[in-house]
Amino acid sequence: MGFFRNLVNRLSNRADIDWEEIEAVLISADLGLKLTTRVIDTLQDLGRKISPEDVHQATRNEIVRILGEPEPLRHSPELGLPTVFLISGVNGVGKTTSTAKLALMLKNQGHRVILAAADTFRAAAIEQLQHWGERLDVPVVVGKYESDPAAVCYNAHERALRENYDFVLCDTAGRLHTRHNLMEELKKVRRSLAKLDETSPHERLLVVDATTGGNALAQARQFNAAMDLTGLIVTKLDGSGKGGCVVAIREELNLPTRFIGTGEKAEDFNTFDPHSFVADIL
Ligand SMILES: Nc1nc2c(ncn2[C@@H]2O[C@H](COP(=O)(O)OP(=O)(O)OP(=O)(O)O)[C@@H](O)[C@H]2O)c(=O)[nH]1
Ligand SMILES: [Mg+2]
Incomplete structure (x- = not known):
């Protein structure tokens, strides 16, 4: 800024x-x-x-x-089936925090939200999301440490259908043994979420950290190739990041920014508004 x-x-x-x-x-x-x-x-x-x-x-x-103008999300719960978000990104960008913040935002809008702890690569990641779930009073579907994340997401989706949840938010791992493994795992998660509703996951969002500058564009290219992303969550706009990656990624990959993170607290999260973004960045 x-x-x-x-x-x-x-x-x-x-x-x-x-x-x-x-x-x-x-x-x-x-x-x-x-x-x-x-x-x-x-x-x-x-x-x-x-x-x-x-x-x-x-x-x-x-x-x-x-x-351009703000873009509506791809699926709305009024259609009857849960809207599924798959949240991805490299390690440490703010996936888990953003998943929790998004859960709070949707809950405050009156929606019923369920979380899937699909980062089974680290035991602490499961606990981190569970902790958020308790704080926000939102259920979290978990699997065992090192279990199949695709199964965790499938289970969450199935429960959402059964119990009429409006939104399923799937938090994923940022790091596996290799980046190739990570991409293959995300593809598998995506396929498993399509089993109960072929249009799911409706939003495939990449989380990027605004303070990483040009790296965000490189990450967007890579994840988009594997996942056919629908948009971005840009975090840490309260830090030294200028936020220009929002523009560079939109221009090259036509990916709209959906949400922005502006701090560590659950409330520090907003729907992206191009007009106020322009005013802030300049
Ligand atoms: N200042 C600031 N900090 C943030 C923001 N979003 C997340 N963080 C912090 O960034 C750190 C990493 O956040 P996580 O949500 O654990 O990131 P992650 O992508 O899930 O990390 P891995 O699961 O390890 O890949 C935490 O200390 C968060 O509090 C933000 O918008 N602003
Ligand atoms: Mg995480």
């Missing part, structure tokens, strides 16, 4: 336009190379002395164009 302030600091007291400086500011905001190049082209086409306000305006126009 604070892109514009950063820009003014860098560009003030300069007699000439320093295109490299402008480029450096845009790149450091994680907005991606394509956007940066287009902004510079637009500014050069103006054919006059460039002010920080010009850069601000051109960047803003590009971001607004790329992000």
Whole structure:
């Protein structure tokens, strides 16, 4: 955040336009190379002395164009079957916390939510989600340590159908022995969730940490290839991350950001709104 302030600091007291400086500011905001190049082209086409306000305006126009309007979720519980979310991402990005935060948000909207502790790779991960479940008063379906995560998700889905839950949120592992194993496991989880409802999991969300910068885009490419993602949850926007990955990932992979995490507490979570995001990032 604070892109514009950063820009003014860098560009003030300069007699000439320093295109490299402008480029450096845009790149450091994680907005991606394509956007940066287009902004510079637009500014050069103006054919006059460039002010920080010009850069601000051109960047803003590009971001607004790329992000568009908020997108509705793919499935709504009014249709009668539970809506299933598969939450994935590399280790430590905030999957488990975001799953719990999302559960609280949906519960506060009056929905019945059930969680699946599908990170069976670490015993502590199961306990972590169970702990959240107790705090939020939301049931958690678990399996044994090192048991099949696809079975845990299937069981949660089956229980949701049987007991009329509106949402099933599946938390998954961030690390297995290899990244290849992780992708294969996620594919298997996805297949098992399709057994009871072929349109499930309706939302396949990747969690990315805004403070990891350009890495988020690389992660999105990899998970999208394996999982055909439907969107993102971007966490740690309260930290040093600029959040530009939201724009870069939308531009390259057309993946909308659905939710954002802005702190460690359960309440620090919101539906993504492009308009307020633009205001914040600039
Ligand atoms: N400041 C901040 N911290 C966050 C946010 N989301 C998660 N965290 C913290 O990030 C750390 C990791 O969160 P987890 O939810 O355990 O991450 P994970 O992706 O489930 O991690 P693994 O299961 O190990 O892969 C915890 O200390 C969280 O409190 C956020 O939006 N802001
Ligand atoms: Mg976790």
